[in-house]
Amino acid sequence: MNNHAGISYSQGAKKALEELVNYLKNSREGKSPVVELRPMAELAADLNLAQQIREGGLNDENIQEFLHKYLDHSMHMHHPRYMGHQVAVPHPASAIADMVHGLICNAMSIYEMGPVAATIEREVVQWMLEKVGWQVEGGGLFTDGGSLANIHAMLAARAALDPHAWTKGVRQDMVVLAPENSHYSVARAVSIIGLGHESIVPIPTDRFEVVIPDTLPDLIHQQRDQGKAIMAIVANACATSTGLYDPIDEIADICQEHHCWFHIDSPHGATALLSEKYRPLLKGIEKADSVIWDAHKMMQTSSLSTALLFKNKEHYYQTLSQKASYLIHEKENPGYDVLPYQIECTKAAIAAKLFFVLAAVGEKGMGDFIENLYNNSRTFATMINNRQGFESNIPVESNIILFRYQPDKINQLTLREKLIKTGSFYITSTEVKGVRYLRLVIMQESSTAEHIEALLDKITEVAEGLN
């Protein structure tokens, strides 16, 4: 039996592409709602999911109709009024890379299963190492997301401190010093590798939740006096909630002086390395031991595509030492297998997405992109501050802007909820030192001052309905 029944690549993909092209045009022109959030059960019924799963029937004739509904009810990332989470708005070149992998499926963990994808990963990693400043001695790989990269980085730090942990189990005297506002994946990583949440020691931060480096030496001494071994010190570049960078250079010096592994959690902010103007935000990055850098945040690729980079390639080689003899064996290999050094077994061509975008825009184009977003965000914050009833008193360093509207009268969470329900904007919200803010993440150059003016108008209008 032909299990492709009714759907062909030539016709099905052509129809799908037509629909996607329309979707992209409408999204970019802001013709559709950014998102229309409907209850899950309603969506499942409308898309006829249960029946299709059981009976099949998707074919060259009806795929376009199905996709139309699918896309209609999805989040429209290319909409200029999407200002939500730190998820990249994919560049067409990244979407084409996904399309290629979607068909050829070269699972490139071992060279022979994906020679081109594996070669691309090597080249892209080398380029990223060079940007960090680790061209010669460094090593790294691509992995499925920043959360997994943080787990891997913590494993590397653990292996550096206690190489026996892999075979003998985990000592319970290890601690990790991390900012109070570090991403939840750091705490998860520490638990996953066997240390437990309580082994995270919060590093004090200032009123904007930026690490106060002067507090670190005392914290290190306190921990060591209590018999603790410091497995790693973590910094944000930038923090998820505020978009502010911790003082990397000062923290790095303290880590070096006290012989502590320094991990920079920079899936969002590392792309500033490509901008001459904003690279100083990462001053000292080359003194770290490990760095994570998501392409699917600020480098215009679809998710997921994360680089995990080590200053010392020995850490990259030695962290995971398990053997899979059917895959890892002595062989004449014309290329390089990444499998022994990564957590995944099967891995998609995730670096290829970044390669395709870079191949289209070049590193200068990517640098200009981030610089524009960071510049625009500063302008937008000033606009917000100049509007009656709005305040944006958290500095802007990246493309994240926090603000409040009439905080004495209005619950900011309710305001956000009502705003999103209108379908006209998608924004997020966060807390800084216990205070609730509305949060914009400016992810595309097509989000302009005009859209910000419209946003402020809309918020004012929605708020009137709440009074």
Ligand SMILES: Cc1ncc(COP(=O)(O)O)c(C=O)c1O
């Ligand atoms: C600072 C930081 N670390 C880690 C992560 C997790 O990355 P990912 O979403 O790629 O798993 C995020 C995501 O927002 C982040 O902001």
